[in-house]
Amino acid sequence: MSKKSSAPVLPKALPVNAVLGLSDPAEGDWTRMRGLQYSSLARVTTLRVGAHALASLGVCWIYFGTVHWAFLLAWLGTLGATLYYGARIDADLVDADRRRIGRDEVQRQTVGAIANALAWVIPMAFFAPYGSDLAKMELWAICAMLMTACAVMLPAVPLANLMFTGIVGLASLASFAYTLTFEMMIVSLLFIAVVVKGAIENARSFLTARVAEAGMAERNEVVSLLLKEFEEGEADWLWQIDTSRRVRSASPRFAFALGLGPDEIDGKSFIQLVAGPAWETGMFPPSLHDLAERLKRRESFSNLLVRVTIGGNQRWWELSGTPKLDDNGNFDGFRGVGSDVTHERESSEKIAHMARYDTLSGLPNRMMITEALGEAMRYADQWRTRCAFLMIDLDRFKAVNDTLGHLVGDQLLAKVSERLRSICSDNELCGRLGGDEFAIVVKDASDPTRVGRIANAIIEVLSRPYEIDHHTLYIGASVGSATGPRDGTTVETLMRNADLALYRSKEEGGGQHFKYEPELHALAEERRKLEFSLRRALERNEFLLNYQPVVDAKDENIVSFEALLRWNSDEHGFVSPAKFIPLAEDTRLIVPIGEWVLREACREAARWPAHVKVAVNVSGEQLLDTQFIPSVVNALSISGLPAQRLELEVTESIFVRDAVTARAALEQIMALGCGIALDDFGTGYSSLAYIRNLRFSTIKVDRSFVQGAATGSPESLAIIRAVVAMAESLDMSTTAEGVETDAELNVIRQLGCRKIQGYYYGRPMPALEARGLFATPTLQRATA
Structure with a gap:
């Protein structure tokens, strides 16, 4: 599964300023959080308007006869206008959870709450002075009910609640101060503090719940996508076996991977199905042995590469599995996932082959030759024998390449490679270093005449005429050799000394074999100077x-x-x-x-x-x-x-x-x-x-x-x-x-x-x- 969810990252912490909407912290997608907050307003619009309507009727009941009906009617119109404005805003925010909410929309909603609060200031400022102390207390009770209702019904918008509570509460305090009712001032102040604290905590709880719901929804969506992708995948399938390692509840895709139908494999031995003819002979490949042992030991495994035989063809499966337990905690078999990785395996093997073999000649390349020489030197050191390294350079090859072209030159190199391969036994590894340079690693050169015989055979065989594209070509070979550990105790030293011997052969006119001699170093140093x-x-x-x-x-x-x-x-x-x-x-x-x-x-x-x-x-x-x-x-x-x-x-x-x-x-x-x-x-x-x-x-x-x-x-x-x-x-x-x-x-x-x-x-x-x-x-x- 390489796909990543594109959903925004939800915040982990909820600071007060962020909850109130006064700031947007760097952590988390607060634009989306605002959408989760304000989208809930539309669900309580009717209830909120109804609460305000009942409260306004209560005010009219208290002050009817004391305040002229025209003033009461004007106030009801003002209050209704603020409620209508707020309802329109709520309706516009109904889809805020599915989009990004703008700062201007938040400001409009806050302005609506302030306007609504100012509408309730009117009775406190203009109606209360004309009523009795009882009427004033009843008006305070109605306003306190509204403040509490706002904190309960509108946890998503604490800033609007605080604006409403602050404005109406301050108006109440001013009213009680005007009449010198100090005990009510203290009660009002305490009530306002409780409402403010409750509004903030209620808002925090609301947002925490919304974050959890959104996170759960995202996880469910990711799981659904994973399952859908897995079901639609071409190479992946589920497998399940019981305690006897027999297939149970075979999925159609697993059956297809086996080249059979689900009914044909249900109840059959899992190992038998994938072993092919090896089931009868018992000659299982090591990877299948490993799978059987893991199943026997009831241990989990992941990405286990197994060679299987399906329909007589060799395939490679990648299996992951884990033991399953019943309700009582007893072992109840295995379940897991598998995929056919034959093509990937073949591609990786091809890449590995290309990294170690020369593409033109098919011979081992410089990297593999170096590794083989290192192994030969370790073998010589272990058994107190000798190894040898021969470097070969073709004489007059450049003339052929330049006069007849690279295509003929490449064909000539391929034929040279064939002849060199025919000279080598199991004791020798022949490879191409690059260009017209070749090399032979002699694993066991204990016979002092062995290297000379190989070098002479190389010169003789490579000097025979070649027939390429109606051309009869003649080239030769120069050979330089070094014997380990006498001429060098490291791969680099032995290769360098063989190269010095080859250079001596080329200086002498080519077509000869020279062994490394210590004085060649002096000649090379003289040449360098x-x-x-x-x-x-x-x-x-x-x-x-x-x-x-x-x-x-x-x-x-x-x-x-x-x-x-x-x-x-x-x-x-x-x-x-x-x-x-x-x-x-x-x-x-x-x-x-x-x-x-x-x-x-x-x-x-x-x-x-x-x-x-x-x-x-x-x-x-x-x-x-x-x-x-x-x-x-x-x-x-x-x-x-x-x-x-x-x-x-x-x-x-x-x-x-x-x-x-x-x-x-x-x-x-x-x-x-x-x-x-x-x-x-x-x-x-x-x-x-x-x-x-x-x-x-x-x-x-x-x-x-x-x-x-x-x-x-x-x-x-x-x-x-x-x-x-x-x-x-x-x-x-x-x-x-x-x-x-x-x-x-x-x-x-x-x-x-x-x-x-x-x-x-x-x-x-x-x-x-x-x-x-x-x-x-x-x-x-x-x-x-």
Whole structure:
């Protein structure tokens, strides 16, 4: 029952000012209380008018002959007018208990009482002086009767009673004072006090009774609503059993819940009806056992969840029951209420499942994996065994996801999940941590070779090809593992150490399994410190550029320099680019660092001869940044370097991440007049689609092919010939990287590469030293 009564709250206390209507306390709905007060006036209007009429006739009888009849008639008219006015007000207030009574209506009723009282002052003031002392006493008796009658008949409006009693009483006191009848003054004063006190107490009793009646009416209404709602409810029903636990007085709704008619279940065993086939076998579910025990012990129960079998189907009932007693206090069975909560139960179970399982793969999620690892660690601690935790990261999954879309990526993750599930035994729990990260909890890893076998199986199985939407996909897996309690005594520690081992596997190129080693912490700490220093390197001016010359293969003249970033840290000294460049890309610091490189390289190149270009390496993070094109324009405009003298070097990996955005950015750069060089061609995906769709200015042949060609490798020779021929046909230039010996130089010249870069002609050098090379027309060869 979720509904609440909208009835106003009745007051609990009745202060005098509130009873008189002089104030409305904050507690309780006094507007409604006024309605209960004044609605009763209409019921005594006739009696009140009749009392005043009899009293007025008595006055006329006393003073007839003493007071001129015209005055008596005028007074009767005045009194009748006040009574008529009051009766009209009473009639308007007859429905006050069903509405809110206004302050103006209360004031009108009080004004009517005052007018009526003033009408009775007239005989006291004008008739009494002309009569005898006996007539005066008779008039006082009539007024006292009226005051008493008002207090008795009008308990609902004590303020009107007090007004009438006060005005008429004061007039009587004045009259007795005028004639110096002091004993009557005292009697009148005492009488007035008694009437006032009685009127207030009578009013309080009246209101207390009305509050009780209204409260009872509200409770009856609430009970009626509850019963009506219960009877109209679709899932709730009443049940009743006798001392033998047999159904008695079966309600139609209870019978419907059992799938039978009321006559079919009356007198049948309650437990038998809900047990189904379990009644014959005795294999009751625990919840039904619990119900039977409570009935046997004759104890009350509430919201007991019981699994029952109705018509061969499993259902869930929520039952509440209490023992009932006969007139002698003896146990007479049970009665209670029940409802079918099967749908609610299934919904809660579904929610609980969703909270613990990954919706895409159907594997346990991070929360359940964490719980399982905690249980495995407790088991290992109890039985002095070992447990293990393996973290798995998919290699090259991001390339699939970015090139073929998330739908294919999700299907691939589902297939990966199936393969991982097939590897695990009862001793292992496999789950998905999120994204392309998975984990396996090994409950008992006492066998020292167990973890290695699982990790190798993971790498081997996940590296097999996948067939999805007519695509044959190849990915791999990197695995990091930690063994408890050796590598950690808490869940958090073990998971963190396995993650460190996984990171080591990814650093080594992926497709491998690494176990946690204590020195990994030192490497992680070193990386953290290096990242902290890298974030401040720009502010501290710790970066510098070196320039490596690129020469024409025929005349050996310098045609360009490649700008290479170097970092000389105050804390770490000279840091290898192989260490800080990947870190900068992971943290996206490569974007502001790359902007600085562009500005500095263009500024330096502006000092060189007009025919010499500068080449700047650009990472995927930079190219996909929305501010990259403006940063190129800004670098050119600030330095004054013509766009034709700037060449940006990119690798094929940028197309794997977001080919559409990368291509659009490169086309805008070429529209500015800048050249685009494809670096390390032949070592990545080597898709000819990139070269077909974009007109690169230069294709750079990786040094591995140069070295292979110098040693006579047929494959390397064939690849270089093919690249040179393709570049010539597409009007592109070729640059051979890593030339260091005479043999390599001769082979490259014979194969037709136009430009040469390598230690043979110069190592990367500071800007001032690079400028000095322009003093000689031909670059001096370095000694091998």
